[in-house]
Amino acid sequence: MRPVRRFFAVGFLLVCCAVIGAEPARLPAEQMAKAIRNDSISIPTPGELFAALEKPGRPNWVGQMRGPVATSYKNRPQIALNLGSLIADGFIAVEAKDSQQVKNIGTDIIKLAKALGVSENVLSRGNSINEFAENDEWDALQEELEATQNEVKSSMQSHRDQDLIILVSVGGWIRGTQVVSAAVMQNYDERAAKVLRQPALVNFIQSKLNEVSPDVRDEPLVKEVSGELPGIEKLVTFPVGKAPTADEVRKVNEAVGKIMSKIQSKEAK
Numbered sequence: 001m002r003p004v005r006r007f008f009a010v011g012f013l014l015v016c017c018a019v020i021g022a023e024p025a026r027l028p029a030e031q032m033a034k035a036i037r038n039d040s041i042s043i044p045t046p047g048e049l050f051a052a053l054e055k056p057g058r059p060n061w062v063g064q065m066r067g068p069v070a071t072s073y074k075n076r077p078q079i080a081l082n083l084g085s086l087i088a089d090g091f092i093a094v095e096a097k098d099s100q101q102v103k104n105i106g107t108d109i110i111k112l113a114k115a116l117g118v119s120e121n122v123l124s125r126g127n128s129i130n131e132f133a134e135n136d137e138w139d140a141l142q143e144e145l146e147a148t149q150n151e152v153k154s155s156m157q158s159h160r161d162q163d164l165i166i167l168v169s170v171g172g173w174i175r176g177t178q179v180v181s182a183a184v185m186q187n188y189d190e191r192a193a194k195v196l197r198q199p200a201l202v203n204f205i206q207s208k209l210n211e212v213s214p215d216v217r218d219e220p221l222v223k224e225v226s227g228e229l230p231g232i233e234k235l236v237t238f239p240v241g242k243a244p245t246a247d248e249v250r251k252v253n254e255a256v257g258k259i260m261s262k263i264q265s266k267e268a269k
Contacts, residue, residue: 043169043205046088047146049176050095052195059183061096065089068104070266071111077219080164081263083112083152084171090129090145092179094138102133102141113152116164163212170205170225171263178260181253190243196252197244199237202229221262228259 044052053059069086073079086109093101106129129148132141152168177196184192209217209226216222235252238244244252 043173043201043208044176045146045149045169046091046172046176046179047142049173049180049195050091053180053183053192059095060186061092062098063186064092064179064182065096065098065101069108069264071108071115073112073115073266075219075221076116076164077167077216077222078263079112079115080167081171081174081221081225083109083116084168084173085175085260085263086112087145087149087168088172088175088179090148091142091176094141094145097136097138099133099136103130106130106133109148116152116161118152163216166208166212167216167222170209173205174225174256174259174263178253178256181249181256184249185246185253188246188249193243193246193249194238196236196249197238197240199233202233202236205229206233224262225259228255231255232259 066089069082069089073082086105090102090105090109093105109129128144129141132144149168149172181196184196206226206229209222209229212222217226232252232255235248235255236244238248
């Protein structure tokens with residue numbers, strides 16, 4: 001496993017330990033400091049989700065890519081949710097080693113980030129993404145996507161946009177879970193399916209959405225996303241040590257896919 005993927009896996013495994021009630025191994029102080037600095041909320045990144053997907057053979061990442069996502073949304077919460085999902089798409093394109101798709105997604109990420117008024121540091125990463133994609137530097141692209149996500153959050157933090165930081169993370173988690181569940185459906189494997197057991201995580205995401213400002217919380221799209229989470233929490237609550245069945249995985253995929261459709265919809269207000 002590549003160094004960056006090892007780091008992603010450690011982060012997600014800690015989340016899994018919290019979900020199943022196991023005692024997590026202690027991280028060295030240096031790694032713990034990195035984990036705290038890289039994300040102010042404990043929602044796993046798309047890279048962490050994909051790194052935790054252990055399957056016999058390589059998942060069909062090309063089959064998980066979707067068509068272009070709109071970049072002309074006017075609603076800031078919807079922009080933030082779609083930005084998170086696009087970052088997830090970037091990780092998928094890297095896994096699929098599709099350099100053109102990486103560049104396309106990188107351009108769209110910058111468009112949405114710019115619409116949120118992020119710093120020039122974020123915008124400059126578009127050139128780096130294109131350069132690494134041109135040269136097929138896949139490890140560097142993994143790191144650059146992670147850095148882009150952290151840069152977006154850092155820029156928003158400086159503008160006191162904590163609500164949007166949460167929505168970017170939630171959008172990435174929703175799209176990441178959609179992809180992981182779809183990959184498990186394509187080639188069912190019990191070990192991989194256990195990654196979807198995350199009721200405490202879904203509950204945590206619900207609590208973070210409940211903490212956003214009233215203006216954001218009352219946005220119809222945010223209310224819809226939040227309203228779907230209790231149902232998803234039930235779907236990902238499996239007995240400890242038991243893998244969900246193929247049918248249960250399908251239900252999870254349909255549920256997060258329903259939310260993803262709403263996030264993408266141009267009709268969202």
